[in-house]
Every structure is written in C-alpha cells, then in structure tokens.
Amino acid sequence: MRLYKQSLSVxxxxxxLSIPYFAxxxxxxxxxxxxxxxxxxxxxxxxxxxxxxxxxxxxxIAFFIYCGYELxxxxxxxxxxxxxxxxTLGLLKAYSAVLFSLLTIVAVPSSMFFAFFLFLYHRxxxxxxPFLVHLIKLSVLYFGLSLAAGAMLGMAMAARLRSNRLxxxxxxxxxxxxxxxxTDAPFRVPYLVFNSYLVERALYYIKDFLTxxxxxxxxYFAIYPIYGFxxxxxxxxxxxxxxxxxxxxxxxxCFTRRIRRALLVASALLLLLGVGLFSVRGSVxxxxxxxxxxxxxxxIYYMDRPRQDYAGxxxxxxxxxxxxxxxxxxxxxxxxxxxxxxxxxxxxEFTLYHGYILKSVRTExxxxxxxxxxxxxxxxxxxxxxxxxFTYHGKSPKFYANAQxxxxxxxxxxxxxxxxxxIWDRDRYGYVVDLPPYESVYTVKVRSGLEAFCNLAGxxxxxxxxxxxxxxxxxxxxxxxxxxxxxxxxSDQPTRESILEAEQILTDAFLRVGHPEMVIxxxxxxxxxxxxxxxxxxxxxxxxxxxxxxVSCYSADAQGLADSIMTSIVRPKSSGDFWFRTDYLSYLLxxxxxxxxxxxxxxxxxxxxxxxxxxxxLLPDPRANFHDNMTxxxxxxxxxxxxxxxxxxxxxxxxxxxxLFYEAARKQENLRFFFDYFTSESTEDCLQLAIxxxxxxxxx
Amino acid sequence: MIAVRDLCKRFGxxxxxxxxxxxxxxxxxxxxxxNGAGKTTLIRCMxxxxxxxxxxxLYDNRPIHRLKGFQRxxxxxxxxxxxxxxxxLSEMMDYMCSLKGIPRSQCAGEIAKALEFVNxxxxxxxxxxxxxxxxxxxxGIAQAILGDPxxxxxxxxxxxxxxxxxxxxxxxxxxxxxxxxxxxxxxxxEDVDACCDNVIVIHGGRILFSGPSDELREVAVRQAxxxxxxxxxxxxxxxxTKGIA
Numbered sequence: 001m002r003l004y005k006q007s008l009s010v011x012x013x014x015x016x017l018s019i020p021y022f023a024x025x026x027x028x029x030x031x032x033x034x035x036x037x038x039x040x041x042x043x044x045x046x047x048x049x050x051x052x053x054x055x056x057x058x059x060x061i062a063f064f065i066y067c068g069y070e071l072x073x074x075x076x077x078x079x080x081x082x083x084x085x086x087x088t089l090g091l092l093k094a095y096s097a098v099l100f101s102l103l104t105i106v107a108v109p110s111s112m113f114f115a116f117f118l119f120l121y122h123r124x125x126x127x128x129x130p131f132l133v134h135l136i137k138l139s140v141l142y143f144g145l146s147l148a149a150g151a152m153l154g155m156a157m158a159a160r161l162r163s164n165r166l167x168x169x170x171x172x173x174x175x176x177x178x179x180x181x182x183t184d185a186p187f188r189v190p191y192l193v194f195n196s197y198l199v200e201r202a203l204y205y206i207k208d209f210l211t212x213x214x215x216x217x218x219x220y221f222a223i224y225p226i227y228g229f230x231x232x233x234x235x236x237x238x239x240x241x242x243x244x245x246x247x248x249x250x251x252x253x254c255f256t257r258r259i260r261r262a263l264l265v266a267s268a269l270l271l272l273l274g275v276g277l278f279s280v281r282g283s284v285x286x287x288x289x290x291x292x293x294x295x296x297x298x299x300i301y302y303m304d305r306p307r308q309d310y311a312g313x314x315x316x317x318x319x320x321x322x323x324x325x326x327x328x329x330x331x332x333x334x335x336x337x338x339x340x341x342x343x344x345x346x347x348x349e350f351t352l353y354h355g356y357i358l359k360s361v362r363t364e365x366x367x368x369x370x371x372x373x374x375x376x377x378x379x380x381x382x383x384x385x386x387x388x389x390f391t392y393h394g395k396s397p398k399f400y401a402n403a404q405x406x407x408x409x410x411x412x413x414x415x416x417x418x419x420x421x422x423i424w425d426r427d428r429y430g431y432v433v434d435l436p437p438y439e440s441v442y443t444v445k446v447r448s449g450l451e452a453f454c455n456l457a458g459x460x461x462x463x464x465x466x467x468x469x470x471x472x473x474x475x476x477x478x479x480x481x482x483x484x485x486x487x488x489x490x491s492d493q494p495t496r497e498s499i500l501e502a503e504q505i506l507t508d509a510f511l512r513v514g515h516p517e518m519v520i521x522x523x524x525x526x527x528x529x530x531x532x533x534x535x536x537x538x539x540x541x542x543x544x545x546x547x548x549x550x551v552s553c554y555s556a557d558a559q560g561l562a563d564s565i566m567t568s569i570v571r572p573k574s575s576g577d578f579w580f581r582t583d584y585l586s587y588l589l590x591x592x593x594x595x596x597x598x599x600x601x602x603x604x605x606x607x608x609x610x611x612x613x614x615x616x617x618l619l620p621d622p623r624a625n626f627h628d629n630m631t632x633x634x635x636x637x638x639x640x641x642x643x644x645x646x647x648x649x650x651x652x653x654x655x656x657x658x659x660l661f662y663e664a665a666r667k668q669e670n671l672r673f674f675f676d677y678f679t680s681e682s683t684e685d686c687l688q689l690a691i692x693x694x695x696x697x698x699x700x
Numbered sequence: 701m702i703a704v705r706d707l708c709k710r711f712g713x714x715x716x717x718x719x720x721x722x723x724x725x726x727x728x729x730x731x732x733x734x735n736g737a738g739k740t741t742l743i744r745c746m747x748x749x750x751x752x753x754x755x756x757x758l759y760d761n762r763p764i765h766r767l768k769g770f771q772r773x774x775x776x777x778x779x780x781x782x783x784x785x786x787x788x789l790s791e792m793m794d795y796m797c798s799l800k801g802i803p804r805s806q807c808a809g810e811i812a813k814a815l816e817f818v819n820x821x822x823x824x825x826x827x828x829x830x831x832x833x834x835x836x837x838x839x840g841i842a843q844a845i846l847g848d849p850x851x852x853x854x855x856x857x858x859x860x861x862x863x864x865x866x867x868x869x870x871x872x873x874x875x876x877x878x879x880x881x882x883x884x885x886x887x888x889x890e891d892v893d894a895c896c897d898n899v900i901v902i903h904g905g906r907i908l909f910s911g912p913s914d915e916l917r918e919v920a921v922r923q924a925x926x927x928x929x930x931x932x933x934x935x936x937x938x939x940x941t942k943g944i945a
Contacts (some may be wrong), residue, residue: 002794002795002797002804003798003799004800006784006787006791006792006794007790008788009786010784010786010787011787013786013787014786074784075784077782078782078783078784078785079780079781079782080782080783082744082749082778082780082783083776083777083778083781083840083843085749086747086748086749086771086774086776086778087801088768088769088770088771088772090799090803093799094799201781208810256748256751256765257751314773337828364770489714564930605921
C-alpha cells in the first residue's frame, strides 16, 4: 500500500506526467460535452459517440502507453532496479505498485466515460435495456480495457526495452498508426504492385490483432444501430490479451531463472491462445477499405469470376419443407433439413452462398457425395429418400450472424435454395432477388444469446410457418409496433402510417398503369426495417417483398419506400436505360405532384429533342471497340467518346421521358406501355423504344 | 556466516568468475580488484541477483536461494544507485522499508537511525532531486542499513564522496562491522586499509588472496623484498597483481 501511494505520488508530482494527465481528463470532459452537443443537434447517438469518443480514444490509449512507460522506466532511469531486486520479490512489489497506480490513473477517465454513458442513456431516453448494456460494454471495452492495455503496453516496454526511448516511441507510433486509417494506402500497395490481395489480407490480419479500437468507424462507414459498436467476442479476446500478455512480459523480469522460464512458457502459450482464438473469430463486420470488408468482398468476388447467368433456370423440383437448426456463435453453424417434392430425380442443384462451408450432405440412408462450385451444390439421386440434411458453417461479410447481431434476409441464400440462381448481378451492381414462386413450410430453431425476430410465427427463438423466404434479425432490434420490426435506436423507424401511405402511392401507380392485380397489401405483411448497410454496396435489394413480409432499408419515408418497391418491380433492361428508367419512375410515382419536379417548369423543345435523338442514333457506341490492350491514346479517345455519348443519352432520356410521361396527350398510355415493357421479357433497347414512341407522338 | 563455494559465473562464452571460494564471518572485508576483475559480479552473485552456473552462496551454511530470510538479513548498495527524484528522502526510505518488509511501526525509527548514521537527518523532508550526488550515495548507504541487516554488501560505497564524508564513512564502517559481515568492494585501497581487517584480492575472476590485511602486507615483503617503511595493503595488492602479470 505504501509503495502504491508513493508510486502514485511520483506520477502526480512529475509534471511531465501529471500536467498532460489532467489535460487528458479535461479533454475527456470536453469530448463528452461535444458528444452531447452533437447528439442534441443531430439526434444520432452512435454517430456522436463515434466521432467524439470512439475515434479519439486511440490517442488517449497512446497517452497511457506514455504514462505506463514513463512511470515504470524511471526505476531504470534512476538505477533502482538492481537494489530493488536484492529484496525478496522486490521488483515484483515495485512493479505491482506501478501497476496499481496505473490502473488507478486509468480508472479515472474510464469512470468518467462510464458515467457519461449512463447520463447519455438517460438523455436519449429510449428505455431500451440492450442499448444500456451495449453502452456499458462499450465503456468497459473501448474506454476501460483498451486504456488499461495501453498502460500495460507502456509498462512492458519499460520492463523490456528499458531506457531505449527511440525504440519505445517508434513502436508506439507504429501501434497508433496501425490503429488508424493511415494504413489504407500503404496496405493497398502490394495489390497495386503484384495485382494480388494476399499480402493486403495478411497485413490487415496483423493489424486486426493490434487493433484495440476500430478506428475505421466514421472514416467511411456509419455505425448501424442493430449492430452498434463492434464488440464481437474476438475484440474482448484481443483486449484481454493485450492486458495479460504485457503483464507476463513484466512478470518475467521480476523472477529468477526457473520461474522466469515458466512465465516465458506461459506468455508463449498466451500468445498462441490469443492468436488461436483470434483465428477462429468467425463473422466480424469489417468496415474498412480491405478487399474482404463487407462493402467490397462480394462485388470483388463476383467481378473476379467468369460471368454465370442463371436467370430463368428451372430447378426441376421444389422444396416443400425446411427444418433449420441454426447456431449463431462466432458465425453461423447450420443443420438444415430440406424435403423435396420430387425425390426421383437423378440430380439436384442447390444455391448456397459460397461463404458457408458445406461439411456434409446426408439423406436418411447416410452421407452422400456432393460437389461444390462457388455458390452451387450439386448432388446425385436421393436413393428413394425425399429429405436431405445440409450441415455447414461460415459467414457472409454483409449478411452477418454472430454473437452481436443477426441480419439474414430471406432473399439471401444462407440456407440451401432449390436450383441455381445468381447471387450477384454485376451489371446492376447488387444482390439478385430471386425468390421461389411457392411457399415452403419452415421450422426454425435459432440457438443464440440474442433474441431473434423472424417473419414466421413463434417466439423464444423457435419459429414455424409458411413463406417463400425466412428472414432473421437480432441484435439491438425489436418489434417497435405491431408487425413492424426495427432498430429501436433509429430515429426514422417505420410506422404503420408510413407503410399505409406507401401502399397508397403504389396502389395509385398500379391503377394508373392498368394493373390492379399487382396491388400489394403492404400493411398485411410483417415489416422488417433492414440496417442501412443493406443499401451501401447494392442498389437492388433495398426493399424485398416476400410472401408474408417485407425487408426494407426504408422506414418513415413513405415515398422512398414506394420508390424502392417500384424500382424492384420495374427492372432495368440494360445499363444504358438508367436515366430513362429513373425518370419514368419519377413520373409514375410523383407525376401528380408537379411542384416536386423541376422539369415541369419549361416545355420540351420537340424539334431539338428530335435532332438530339437523331444524333444519338447515329453516334457509334464506343463500347463496341473497347478492348483490354488499348493504347493510352485509344483509351483517352474511348473515355471522351463514352462521355459524349453518355451526356447525350442523359439529355435525350430526360427530355423524352418528360415529353412522353408529362406533356404528351397520351401520357397515361405511355406510362402503361413502358410499365408493360419494363415488366416483360422484352430485350428491345429502352431508349430506341422511347425514340420510336416520341416519333409516333409527334407524327410525321 | 556467509560463504561462497566453488562459484563460477559466465556471460555467454565469457567466464567472469572462476571457481571462487570464500568464507566470511563478522567483520569488514575489503574486496580489491582492478576494473573488470569480477568484483561487481561476485557481489551480485552473493546478493542473489545473479544465478551462478556452478557453485553456490551459503548463508549460515545454507544456500541462499533456498533461504527465505536471507534477503531480509541483507543490506545491499549497488555500484550505480539512484532514487525517485519526485519523492522526499524520507518517503524514499519508507519505500525501501516497504520493499524490505520492515513493519510500518518500526519504519520511522529505522529511517531516522539510518539517516542519522549517514548525516542526512536534516534532509529527510527534501526531495531527492535536490540532493547532491554525494548525498544520494550516502542515502544509498542509509537504505542498505535499514532493518539492521546481518550482511552488508557495499559496491564502491565511497565513489563520489568528498574526503570529509569518506572519513566519516570509514568511521561508520568501523562501527557497523562489530556484529555483522561487511563486504566492501572497491578499487580505492585507502578505504580498505582504513576499515577492513580482511582483504580479498580478485583478479581476472580468480581470488589471488584472501586473508587478514597484515598478511597482504607480508606478501609485499615476501614477494618484492619490500624494505624501509611498513608496507601497505596497496603494496601487497600490487605485488600480487604484478606477479600474475
């Protein structure tokens, strides 16, 4: 106790330590005030905590490395170690005193953060216990253990590197840089040089092991309320490791040879255990610039592979029933039994996302051989059996399932789906929504520490019912109104009124285009608000309507929800129809509201439109001449020609759309005509068709 | 009381101590040797800081690494000694008392006694950073005698002391050696001459001489035929080391 007091006195009396320390405490107060101000202004608690507390905390960790080092190293600087060691467990006592002093010093800002989080919870006033638990865990992991780990690292460096400040501060700087987004550019260099992501992955792997706080948050990606701040089990492992491992390095210095050897063995085992546990981390929401982080992994995966098109593929069988036993721990572990309606076939094809490692496929007669080819599983005959059991585990970088949250939408093949279907559409840059046209019977059991929400009936993580897709959500997620499931921490939660309003907008549109049979009773379906991350790397699945439920990124914005649903129905024919189709949807869904459209302000100059249409038709498509071995000059010419064509395409599209759907006498017929076109299998070019239609309108 | 038996110490391939055997009872022993002779290594082995590759250090006929109480009976002043400059001298002594496991109730008395012994009692409330180098050295001696240890290992205790303090130190050692073993490692022969009844001469990691001071003086007479004035310890030491050379 006396040693502890004196060690603490040393810290407080040393101006090089105490003045910066009190400045840091003042900084913590200031950060808290700014965080509160940010929250009061913008209403996004995650963003406020991310910007003002989570991101700067790495600098506070670095400060505690400095404190840990400078407080410990003064025993070496002042030649105390030798005579301290001459006493029974002298160095252990002295280091323990320093350790407890450091923990006291760390405890003050940690307690301030903790108190602030309690206050923040009170201020937010959501009365949502998982959010309170999340904030408490956040304060312990990001603002407690991480700071303690910083102090321990400093202490260990003092014990091992002694007064070699150059080495210590070089390592500290490296550690800090590895905890920031600084690494994004240098880590990409191996790819640019060798055209391989292997080294980048390895570098990020090392970086992850050193990352005490994920600093990428806020640089590129938002915090999604369903997930909150990343606090997967592996992060706790890493934080505890970086507290314990330096501690063993310090202890090694305190004992004589025999115990020292035992401690070295213990620290080596700890290192192995840490790396081992880190290696089986499973599903972690990687939100940075690495090629396998969630926004990039799937696009890169599918872009790098030969194009496969399974549109219109007939499975030749249907799945009547699923019995899904899902265990969600560090990743998804699944045992899925499917019952097929046609057991006499010679072979069966299934689609299962490639991130899931298929361990076995069994029938009642035992294990049967299968072949796995990316997202597809091929098996032979079932030998009279009509059931198959797939056992697999794995993860998707985007549709994750781990100890922190589950976001598994029904349209994503996280369980085997009949036949082969595309998962990613490279032309439209998004996930393909390919739902079975029939319903299956599902029995789902989810083993997880989280309360799962599902479109099927049931509770206590057991669900049963019929649908054409099973969606599972968990985390900071709840039923916010009857039949509406959302992230309670979001300010833009969907409401029954907004869903009804969207339904009305869509109904009006379907009636306008003469398709009353397509009217969707949105309010009859369960509504699952998807995290905003769903829309980040895909523009095709922001809203997915399944037979009994809807999964949508849209929320209180009824118009946005209606737009996104109509977008999923009015499918593009090619990448060239983007502008025309976008304008078409605007006129279809918002055409009545003339004040909302700037285009309404002036009339289309039809003679100019005809001229531009002629010019566009005569303009050769530069893409026809594109090839990989173009010279620099050819490439420049290609870019210029494509830009010119694209500009003209946009102008023609906008004007043609305005004329056809707003000014023309037959505008209702035109809307109807193009609705039929977009929902048909027609392969005709969209803009060509528009030009023909304009010419017909204008007459000879 | 404290003995060294067949002690060998190596650092990598370099053998610093070669089969050293010594035995010391109460009294003051001067460990004489040139720089690099192995004095500090021997003292560190005796303090239990270094583990020898061979041999052992015995305290009351028992190996020190098996004796839990040895370090409580040991006072040690290393060659390089320093203190935490932010603490007062008294706090620093209290820090040392904690390390030595001296009960809290006895600390104040022990600290006062030790500081008085080195003539620093008036500086007790001053921060260590305000003390001169000599004072820090004396404080080092003070911390070594805290708790009344039975064995005192002093490595270059007079380095940095002014002549007056050295004289005072010599007197103090005479007082200390009465009921304990004091091993005083130095290359300043006058200190040994003034305080020590016994001398150990170490050279190249080997003990050249171990015995009463007078015997070392006799060596000078025997080996070099010293005539005239009474030979000094330095004469004996030089004869021994030159003879080797």
